[in-house]
Amino acid sequence: MTAFFFSPHKNIIRHTLATRDDEVAPRHEILSAGTEVTLLDNGIIRFEPNTASDTSLVISCAVHGNETAPIEIVSAIIDDLLAEDQKCGQRVLFILGNPWAMEAGTRFVDVNMNRLFCGDWQHQDLTLPEVKRAAKLEAYVANFFAEEPVTATQRLHYDCHTAIRDSARERFAVYPFVAGRTLPETQKAFLDSADVHTVLLQQQAANTFSSFTSLQQNAESFTLELGKVRPFGENDLTRFEGIDRTLRRLIAGDALPDSPINPVDGFTVHHTIEKTSEHWEFFVEDDVANFTEFAPGTEIWRDGDDAYIVGDEPEYIVFPNRDIPVGQRAGLMLRKQSG
C-alpha cells in the first residue's frame, strides 16, 4: 500500500510540485513494523517508530528550490522508509521547503526563505507564498519537537543545501550562533561521518532555518552546503554519499562515533566586508571559490584612505559578492581556528 502513499504521484518530489498551490489533506498510514507515517502538509512528512526513541530529527531541503541534490537524497530515503528497506529507529520530520521555487528551478521566487526565520516572516508581505510557508515551517517544527516522547534526549536539525559558487573546501557547515554554546564533539563526529570537514562558526544570531531550530527550539543544527547546484537528474549523487549514509544511520537509530576520526576545521569571521561607498574597490575576482586562501598582506578592498589588508595569518573568503548596494555585505573574511 505504501507504494501509493503519494498516489497518483511517483514520489514526494512529484507530489510536492503537483500540490504546491493546494490544501493538502493529512494522510496517515502505519507500516508493518509499526512505524507511523503522516503526510502533514505539502512537502512535509513525519515518521515515528513504535519503539522508544531518544532523538527527534528534522531533515530539511529545498529551502532554496534549485538545490536539487539534497532533495533527491531526501526523496530516496523517504521511498526506502515507506518500502521498509530503511529502518526507522528515530522520529524524523522531513521538509521540502519551497515548492514554488522547486517548480521554477530557482533559488526563490519572491523572497529568500532562508532569511525569514526566527519570526522574521512577521515583518514581510504576508500575502507571499514563501512568507506564509516560513511561518508554517516554524510551526510544524515547533510542534514536532513539542510532541516528542519523554524518552527523547536530543533534537537535531540538518538543513541541506548546495551552493552556486565553487568552494575550495567542497562541503561545509554553518553552525548557528547561540550565546555560550560551543560545537560538541558528537556534532563534529556527525560532520566527519558526512564528509564535511569545514565548519563556519557564526558569531552573531541570524534568521536562517537552522538558526531558528538552534535559538528557539534548543536543537543542534547546521546549514549544510554539500556541493554544487545542478538541475534535477544532473547530480552526481556519489558526491553526496557521506551525508546520505550518515542520515540513514541516524534515522535507523545506529550510534555515530562520540568524536570525529578526521579533523573538522572551525573557521570564524575576522572581518565583514561592506561596500562603503560608490568609490569602493573590491580586489577579489568575481568567480573566486568560497574558502579561497589569501596570504598576509593581500589587499582585499579599498575606499579612498580606508582599506582592508590581510593581517599576520592567512584569511579565507566566503560569500563574496560585489554587486550589492552601498552599505551591504560583500563577503566575509575568515580565520581558521587553531587546534
Ligand SMILES: [Zn+2]
Ligand atoms: Zn541554499
